[in-house]
Amino acid sequence: MGTSRVTIADVARRAGVSPTAVSFAFHNPDQLGAETAQRIMAAVRELGYAPSPFARALVSRQVGVLGVLVPQGIGAIFENPFFAAFLQGVGTACAEQDRSMLVVGSPVDGTLEDVIARAPVDGFIIVGLNEGYREIEPLRRRGVPFVIVDGDSETVSSVNVDDEGGASRAAAHLLAAGHRDVLVLTFETPYGHLDDPLHGVGGRRLRGYQQAFRDARVAWRDQWLIPSVASVEGGRQGFLTALRSGLRPTAVLAVSDAIAAGALAAAARAEFRVPEELEIIGFDDTILAELSCPPLTTVRQPIVDKGRIAAELLLDALADRGSAERIVLPTELILRGTTRAPEIRTRSRHNKHRRTDDGV
Amino acid sequence: MGTSRVTIADVARRAGVSPTAVSFAFHNPDQLGAETAQRIMAAVRELGYAPSPFARALVSRQVGVLGVLVPQGIGAIFENPFFAAFLQGVGTACAEQDRSMLVVGSPVDGTLEDVIARAPVDGFIIVGLNEGYREIEPLRRRGVPFVIVDGDSETVSSVNVDDEGGASRAAAHLLAAGHRDVLVLTFETPYGHLDDPLHGVGGRRLRGYQQAFRDARVAWRDQWLIPSVASVEGGRQGFLTALRSGLRPTAVLAVSDAIAAGALAAAARAEFRVPEELEIIGFDDTILAELSCPPLTTVRQPIVDKGRIAAELLLDALADRGSAERIVLPTELILRGTTRAPEIRTRSRHNKHRRTDDGV
DNA sequence: GGCCTTTACTAAAAGCCTTTAGACCATAAT
DNA sequence: ATTATGGTCTAAAGGCTTTTAGTAAAGGCC
Known part of the structure; x- marks a missing residue:
């Protein structure tokens, strides 16, 4: 408060050495006589000196922080179990290198660009944005390395999962069980130029569903497609909207577990028996899927690994080792309680389906 | 990569002005002629200039980052739904001021102290550590403001909830229903000097339970107290340990929802009917409580608000307004599916209990 | 025309650290 | 005895920006 920061010069004076020596005491103790080094560290303790992270970063060009950029309100981020798992994975890798993790979401007033520009990070993990997206141009110019997750990139590393494959397997599972009246609940993407439903993971999953319909020669009907807010409540609304427009689905494909869980809740309220009268398949295999009642059949993606x-990959880029890689992780259909046991009919068939997704 | 950063001097040269003018163009455009300001901004765009956050922070003593310090492995943090909700609250307040949020957990190799020392933040929110804790001394000396959550402080602001009250109400609820064989699952705190079970939230909650036993004149038995790892799996193990040591509880008090959910799962496996044969009360009211089957009766604390x-409070401290405040938020017993409906017997009594916790 | 105020801009310092190149001294090698 | 070696330590530059104090020119006023 009142007293001004204690600087390296103060320590140097106290220990009767040059500032250089103090710096060495921290980073290069071997350069110093043992006795001197101890005297310096004693002065450090007495004065309670800690180097300024900013001055240090300014010269060493390293802060020890990885940024995670998610173009959504921070509230939305932490309500979504997907991000909890994802951040767990990022955080684990950070902790292994004694780094910490900066979470950057869309600000309430200012622009995402500003917040990005001011972020004190060594590099960014950008989730759900393609490389070409405007807001990330400044990063490239500032020379801040980044990697892309759930988005496309030509020039930097990216991590994606086989959304189409997983979605297609989910849909195929339902179609093989004879369903024709399948309600499809997709994301209603609220982000301007991302609005095109063929963009983003929502679009990919949708394409996967459609592919399965084509493969099974079942007609795809757009009226059975309901865009929903990506939350439990959104799923509930989506299902109710469907009912109100007179649809009577025997199965539901949802592009996220949250939406599926909402649909499940709404269905239970409307006295559908699940899975006997209504089968539901979600996406992601977040904690929601495991905990819902009955537990949700879903397409698992390895979120923590992602x-x-x-x-x-970002750490590789920071260390200038490795070149741009495109990782695509497998997805897997996890059969739980919102689909009927398929073993009786089509065990071999479904096993085949489930096997298409191994390898990285 | 190859090209070195473009600095304010480059922009100045390009626009034919001094670096000062460029700085003004960003922060004080009124000081400049309109035409000059435009020329500068044009140069900024052409060169793709972005000020270095570090240089900027070095002089302005502001980075726009709030740190959240949790003395646990980052993996553990994000597996715990409590933190998701908590970070959501912190993040929301950050977003409102165009700040971002740095999450700092215990590193794998290095020391917490080092990571703290290097963290580029304006201030810290410290969760689950008392003010006197060694690791945070450097912060005080470095002059980094901080607030304490779930811990005690004499000199800085703190936010806590009425753990004892909530725990006491939970225990009283069970005792009033006639239970005497109550299994108590507490935290097994793995953090050195925090190991004393009377420290931390675990200790407070335990004291609350004990108080209720005293109030009800029911003997407290230490053999019925099982320390458990703070996770679903930990709760499962804790319950099984109890069974193996020959305990046959008719009710369970768990100091967290995760532990309660684990106990519930283990109980279901062991063919206990919940709540008919076994009543369970958790703590926190995280998403786990709502989603478990049956949904968990629990002591709610307002996590997001917290x-x-x-x-x-931290932002207040940063702005030097407001003095150290001690906030204690209320807790509330939320009756759901793991306790039997109490209305028949003791409605008025329980309402009274629930009312003791309003106000902040 | 001299003095004062504005306006538009700049020089220089401050902010704090790391790193490079080199100084100085004592000891070992030739 | 002289040079090389190695161990300790320092001076100074560099990293990038903001801010304070101040200059120079233009205009207004008496």
């Missing part, structure tokens, strides 16, 4: 791998 | 308020 975060960890993204962080590792 | 985070938001902590951030706001």
